[in-house]
Amino acid sequence: MSGLDPAIAARLKRNPDGLVAAVAQQRGTGEVLMMAWMDDEALHRTLATRRGTYYSRSRQQYWIKGETSGHTQYVHEVRLDCDGDTILLVVDQEGAACHTGDHTCFDADVLLEAEG
Template identity: 80%
Template sequence: MEPMSLDPAIASRLKRNDAGLVPAVVQERSTGAVLMMAWMDDEALARTLATRRATYWSRSRRQYWVKGETSGHTQHVRQVRLDCDGDTILLVVDQTGGACHTGDHTCFDADLLLPDDTEETR
């Protein structure tokens, strides 16, 4: 894929880490559930904005990956938001299949560290 450039007005608002990355939190549109967190650089964000296909930077593979390209567990991006500090991106998506690399629907269902204090304890 040809390199894509991020709109300079958006790029100027991003606060990147030392590796040039910004965390991206992914939320499911239909349920409001937080599905996963990944990393984006300017090009990953530009690709996502242009295609509505969630595109991330894989730190371990050191390459771009489009969510679901090999697994079929796709994310159709409905909204992209930047937080007030410019240091976190929120993607609101329609998720098909599991969002987690384990195949689970969300990456945040494995370890409950602090239960809701309104729930009964057993």
């Protein structure tokens, strides 16, 4: 059972595994840092602590960004999109956001470059 406010929980549209996509964005620059999954409890923990807390599908457990790496996320804002199926976290990222050590998970593969 989650401590998430029932009014917030009622607005979430979860996938069949009970998860919602969560996108972390750098405060000030708008740079997209990473995407991870949250369930109701991960969202509750994030709202309560202002630390990016996610649910690992492979390990089937919660993880706090930076808990082992030191690359922490301080959460300034949490927003729910109009469909209720994506959460946006506006964060101050300390160190790398990506598990590869890159600042963002979206540095490696550019599929289409901007023109000009």
